[in-house]
Amino acid sequence: MxxxxxxxxxxxxxxxxxxxxxxxxxxxxxxxxxxxxxxxxxxxxxxxxxxxxxxxxxxxxxxxxxxxxxxxxxxxxxxxxxxxxxxxxxxxxxxxxxxxxxxxxxxxxxxxxxxxxxxxxxxxxxxxxxxxxxxxxxxxxxxxxxxxxxxxxxELSTPVVKLWDGVLAVPMIGTLDSGRTQLVMETLLQRIVETGSALAIIDITGVPTVDTLVAQHLLKTVTAIRLMGADAIISGIRPQIAQTIVHLGIDLEGITTKATLADALALAMKRAGFTVTRSKAAAAGASGLFAVQAPGSAA
CATH class of the missing domain: 1.10.490 (Globin-like)
Incomplete structure (x- = not known):
């Protein structure tokens, strides 16, 4: 030492x-x-x-x-x-x-x-x-x-929300990259299995821009959903995004798109056989009163 x-x-x-x-x-x-x-x-x-x-x-x-x-x-x-x-x-x-x-x-x-x-x-x-x-x-x-x-x-920014029986929604916020797409895919597919849902709405209202890479990520997600036996609707297609998709030549043929999440939900419920109507009270001036008629029920 x-x-x-x-x-x-x-x-x-x-x-x-x-x-x-x-x-x-x-x-x-x-x-x-x-x-x-x-x-x-x-x-x-x-x-x-x-x-x-x-x-x-x-x-x-x-x-x-x-x-x-x-x-x-x-x-x-x-x-x-x-x-x-x-x-x-x-x-x-x-x-x-x-x-x-x-x-x-x-x-x-x-x-x-x-x-x-x-x-x-x-x-x-x-x-x-x-x-x-x-x-x-x-x-x-x-x-x-x-x-x-x-x-x-x-994980918090990509929640999978159950909107209705058989209808799931994924509100996207921020940039959509490969890592996030993989997480969305895994979480969404797991929820489809757990809930037995037949339709998933991917809402991109909070996605600032859509380029070729983002479109490819969306297409991969839709493909994975279809392989699970479910279908998908992409909502939040704003005018600027629609023009960008056209200019980039991105092919979304075969994929249902809607301008808003509300439009996508209305279509999803229609596909499921539900009918949404305004109640008599709503027609008389009250707000927020709607009736949902399930498939096969009496009017």
Whole structure:
């Protein structure tokens, strides 16, 4: 074991409580909440001591003896990311340990400047590696959180709604890409199986633009629906979208399209054999009163 590594081990062994107290003081001076970080600080300090004892070389941070330190730092980074802290705040938690360790080394070596410089450099290198590792772990965690949130938002933005017996609707909002098309397909086909629905309405009122790629995605969805023994209606065909489809030469032949979701629902109920009529009260001036006659029922 190198002499300066042994000095770091001795410092953490003999002056653990003092170093920990000075570290907490540094955190408190920076406006940190000691109650939430006291346990993490003590755990990390113990992990560093175990790593120094097992390895004797503070520069090779990727080695197995530092695995527990990396685990502690990963857990710390995940916790900070979930709480909304920044990567800078996360690494600063580790870097504030420098001053207490430097002070401890100063007390230990006194006038031996050469040994003090060597030990200080080794401690500084170790803490820099630890801080860098927290940043990397934090960024990885944030990326995972963003991906998960994007997936959740995607699922929320493509709900499958049961409008009537045997009639499902998928209101599309935003850009329609390959990943979203696949999700819509899977969710819609599963709902068709669960409900036994014979008709699905794909409403693209909330889709800002329709190009060749979007049209291909819609055609694939309709094809998948038909393979399940159901049929599909595309609603929300605005004048601008209709002109774009014509200019692009997109062939929607064989696919029923409607301008609004209401028109599509009316057609769907007509295909199912339902008749929607206004009640006498509605004819007399009251609003919102309709009667639905089921197939085969008396008028």
């Amino acid at each position: 190198k002499q300066n590594s042994a000095a770091v081990e001795a410092l953490l062994s003999e002056q653990r409580e003092r170093v920990l107290a000075e570290w907490r003081a540094e955190l408190s001076a920076g406006g940190r909440e000691l109650a939430s970080e006291a346990r993490e600080a003590g755990e990390l300090l113990d992990a560093v001591l175990a790593g120094v004892r097992a390895n004797g070389n503070t520069e090779n941070f990727d080695d197995m003896p530092w695995a527990h330190v990396r685990e502690v730092l990963s857990a710390l980074s995940r916790s900070r990311a979930a709480q909304g802290s920044t990567a800078a705040d996360t690494s600063r938690f580790v870097l504030t340990l420098k001053k207490p360790l430097f002070a401890g080394l100063q007390r230990r070596f006194g006038q031996d400047s050469a040994a003090l410089v060597d030990a200080t450099w080794e401690v500084s290198s170790l803490l820099d590696n630890m801080a860098q590792y927290t940043v990397t772990s934090y960024q990885r965690t944030r990326e995972d959180i963003i991906v998960r949130q994007q997936q959740e938002l995607l």
